[in-house]
Amino acid sequence: MKLANRLSRVKPSATLAVNAKALELKNKGIDVISLAVGEPDFPTPDHIAESAKNAIDSHFTRYTAVAGIPEIRSAVCEYFKRIYNVTSKNENVVIGNGGKQCLYNLLLCLLNDGDDVLIPVPYWTSYPDMAALAGANPVFVPSSVENGYRINIESLEKACTPKTRVLILNSPSNPSGVTYSQKEIDEIVLWAVQKDIFVIADEVYDQLVYNDEYKSTAAKLWEQYPDKIAVINALSKSFAMTGWRLGYTLAHPDLIKEMVKLQGQITSSVCSIAQKAGVTALTSSYGCIAPMKEAFKRRRDLAHAELSSWEGVICPKPEGAFYLFPDVSKLFCSKYKNAPELCTYLLDEAKVAVMPGDAFGLPSCIRLSYAVSDETLKKALTAIKQALYK
Ligand SMILES: Cc1ncc(COP(=O)(O)O)c(C=O)c1O
Incomplete structure (x- = not known):
């Protein structure tokens, strides 16, 4: 064949x-x-599953807007406000089929053939393949067990090339569990912004941080540099909803528009029923x-x-x-x-x-x-x- x-x-x-x-x-x-x-x-918690049952019973079973129903886009904005005191609007949000689709669409929107993507090691297993599928070269930023698998500005500087276009920063990290403090996130993101390197912050484990001093987000800096940073998150790990396939991207409206255009030609919207469940998860108590x-x-x-x-x-x-x-x-x-x-x-x-x-x-x-x-x-x-x- x-x-x-x-x-x-x-x-x-x-x-x-x-x-x-x-x-x-x-x-x-x-x-x-x-x-x-x-x-x-x-x-998945009962109150979330219940709202999906209600969506089926009320025949909320058709195509929705590609970017997600307005309620779930504003529910994501509510999440950023409640958790991080970050202000955003629906136009900053696209709902994708899990964090995975959000990441891939984002890379397709940002990368040209031959661009370099900085990926700290150890990395989530899909990043290099996604970057390669988007035509780019994964460039690895080394770390070691001795420094607890943490990268720093020095290691980024060494790995950076004139073709570097994107940095993928995953905190908390799969597989290492490394979680950067707000100070570390700010340092790394600002380093990239100054070099005109776009930062993709993968924060799908943001609710699973066991020491409050490490609770952090790139969304705070996104407020200042909305066209230089995108934050990926999902309901998969935080709300035990891996099978519902609900992820989202927070980014500049121009980038969101392009991601929606792409998604509209590939998968269209996320399942309508899952979206209703997502609204309940994000707007209820996070208890x-x-x-x-x-x-x-x-x-x-x-x-x-x-x-x-x-x-x-x-x-x-x-x-x-x-x-x-x-x-x-x-x-x-x-x-x-x-x-x-x-x-x-x-x-x-x-x-x-x-x-x-x-x-x-x-x-x-x-x-x-x-x-x-x-x-x-x-x-x-x-x-x-x-x-x-x-
Ligand atoms: C670091 C990281 N990012 C993104 C994802 C994708 O999450 P989702 O299941 O929402 O597509 C995963 C899933 O394992 C992950 O570990």
């Missing part, structure tokens, strides 16, 4: 591939625990987030304490999201020479699925998600430890 050349620029999503392998074993009746998951293990966040914090502490006690494992303590990203390179040996082999070994021996760091640009690491119950997490960690240190 003759296929398009652009396909050679994309790899299959690594996270989805590991989950599929774990599922295959499960389907064979093997009891596998997946710590490869990238979604909360909680159900439903607290118990989930508390559980994630407890599991982070539990898993971090455990991993930190293992010989040869270096595990910086994440400030946000729901992943741990330990450096395990000291454990590599003839049985498992690298992270993918170690992950295969753990799946076979411990029956636990974790992600190799290669998928996130750091092959010395593995990623463990703690978006599973406390019992499951403890069981998985015990099994991993037994497999590694027997």
Whole structure:
């Protein structure tokens, strides 16, 4: 079959591939625990789900405006006001099919062939492929376990080229959990703005920050530089709504218009029913987030304490999201020479699925998600430890 050349620029999503392998074993009746998951293990809160049922009952089941119904666009503005005291209007908002579509549309709107995109390492696995699909070159900004995977102006300066057009800043980060303070965000964003580098701030984990001193957003600077920054967020992780596919972009109206034009030719609007659920989530009390966040914090502490006690494992303590990203390179040996082999070994021996760091640009690491119950997490960690240190 003759296929398009652009396909050679994309790899299959690594996270989805590991989950599929774990599922295959499960389907064979093997009891596998997946710590490869990238979604909360909680159900969508009842009051949100209820409004979707009402939308169906009242036949709110047709196409909507491509950018989203006016109520959900203003609900996003309300979110930015309530959480960050940032003022925006409907014209600054487009609703997309998850944070993922928002990011991709944004890159398609901003990049030309041959442009460079700065991507701090470790990165969310889709960024380089999305940038490549948009015709651009991913340029990686290194970090190391020694500095807790944090990038700084010096590392950005070194990676920056005359062709750099965009910086993708993900805080809290998937996979490292690194969360930048407002001071750090301001420094990094201002550095980019001064260099005329457009900043895409991916803040899909913004509600899952476990230490208030790290609560931060690029939206504050967006108010000052609306044509130099766009903020991506989603209801997926904060409101346990991954399957509803609700993401949004906050940006300059001219950019939003272009994103809507593009989306109108690709997917049109997000599902009408999901949008009604999104309005309820964003305009009601945000109290439903607290118990989930508390559980994630407890599991982070539990898993971090455990991993930190293992010989040869270096595990910086994440400030946000729901992943741990330990450096395990000291454990590599003839049985498992690298992270993918170690992950295969753990799946076979411990029956636990974790992600190799290669998928996130750091092959010395593995990623463990703690978006599973406390019992499951403890069981998985015990099994991993037994497999590694027997
Ligand atoms: C850093 C990051 N950005 C964006 C997304 C996409 O989120 P959504 O499920 O809303 O498309 C994810 C999902 O895992 C993520 O981890």
